[in-house]
Amino acid sequence: MEFSEVKVLIFEGYARQTLPMAKAFNKLGCEVTTLNHSKLDVGYTSKYPTKKIVKYSSSNDYVRTVNTVRELLKSGEYNLVVPMSDFSASLLSRNKDEFSNYAKIASNDWEIYDIAQDKLKTMEICMERGIPCPLTLISVESIEEVINSDLNFPIVVKPRIGYGAIGFKVANNEAELREYIVKNKINISFYVFQEYIPQSDVQFEAAMFVDNENEIKTSLVFSKNRWFPIEGGSSTFNITVDRKDIVESCSKLLKDIGWRGCADVDLIQDPRDGIAKIMEINPRVSGSVKICFEAGVDLAKQIIQREFDHPVTSYNKYKIGQRLRCSQTDLLWFIKSSDRLTSKPSWFSMKKTKDQTFSLADPLPWFSYSIQSLGRYRKEMKKRSD
CATH class of the missing domain: 3.30.470.20 (ATP-grasp fold, B domain)
Structure with missing residues (x-):
């Protein structure tokens, strides 16, 4: 297949990696379309996409976003879909069997994707195969099991699935660990408990x-x-x-x-x-x-x-x-x-x-990304403080 025959749908247009990917596909001669949730998304303000779509696509409503993607793919206008975020990659993997009837889906089969997105499953494989990783508890069901394990304080607590250190906590002692788990009503089975590696190195x-x-x-x-x-x-x-x-x-x-x-x-x-x-x-x-x-x-x-x-x-x-x-x-x-x-x-x-977002050849995305970043800043910091 010639690159010029490839019609790419990039999902989601708000992600900063959309910019270099859209530029690269464009340079290859592909027809590039971005799926955006807002006209401020970099996938909309950039000059590199051939087409720009504004439709609902948000992790706030999974079903509605699935319906948006299904509608676009069934139109037959795209033969390759490339995800830019954890949310879009997960959505495409979960629905790959259906969506593959309409286009190539550049996301792994769900069984493989789930291992990669789940930090606990990843750590389990690393420890089984001798791949360097932090010492991690694989199967715990109570605070007592964590406290009585081979882990020494400080202990890292973080969600099995997540991004950008949201939910990340370093407990320096037993009291801090108990307080964090109780205060945040944490279901231990959804979290990873592992040794803390000092962040004084690169x-x-x-x-x-x-x-x-x-x-x-x-x-x-x-x-x-x-x-x-x-x-x-x-x-x-x-x-x-x-x-x-x-x-x-x-x-x-x-x-x-x-x-x-x-x-x-x-x-x-x-x-x-x-x-x-x-x-x-x-x-x-x-x-x-x-x-x-x-x-x-x-x-x-x-x-x-x-x-x-x-x-x-x-x-x-x-x-x-x-x-x-x-x-x-x-x-x-x-x-x-x-x-x-x-x-x-x-x-x-x-x-x-x-x-990451500025170039003289395509300057507008830097400004739109800056505006969106200001709008997200307080919300993102709150997620990390909860």
Whole structure:
């Protein structure tokens, strides 16, 4: 199939990764349509989509969003759907059997997707296969079982399914643990309890791509040098690095679970032993995917090749030292962090740095994304404080 024959529906248009993905599909000659919930979504304000649709698509109403996607796909106007967020990837995986009648769905079968989205299932596989990860309790039903386990305080408590450190809690002692669980009426079976790894070292992400023959075709690693919220959140400044140990760990994990296509793996380097340990899988295109394109890796091309059963281009090498900044949240990091003037690289350095949402060739998305970010800020911070 020629790239010009591919009609891509990108779902959802509010996600910042929509920008580089729409640009890349456009560059390949595809017809690109974005599904947006608002005219302020970057998928609507960008010049790269061929068509822009504003219809209901929100995690606030799952059924209504499913109906929106079903209506669009049954029109026959698209032959490939690519999710941008955890919500859209999950929705497409759950409904893949039906939606595959109308288009190629660039999300894994539900059985595989569920392993990747569930932090507890991911940790269980890591510990079974000897893949570096934090010590995690696999089967607990009560606070007493947590307290009497092999875990020492501080203990991390976080939802099995979630994003951006929402619900993340570090309990320093038994009293804090009991108070957090009781106060928030936590159902222990829906949470992960694991050892706390000090966040005094660097964190990493690995942007991975696996083809239909279970071969790794992309394994790009970047350091997360700053993140917001500071206590634990999404990266604000990244740098591509060469870490073969991380590639080995992430490759083994994804191949063992039978993953296909794009995945993003989060890791933290343990300052106690210097080992980078897997924390979770983000089962979709990375929010920082622009760094892949800047480093010479074309994930859009790989998605099309895999979905339409063509040999997938392998990217064994990429540019090291390429930097990516999310200016909106990196500014918040600067305001809140006590390391604002001592961070390395310097917050003021622009060497080899690209912005996630700004470019002179397509400037409007930066402004619309900034407006939306301001609107979401208080709500997002409340989620993390609850």
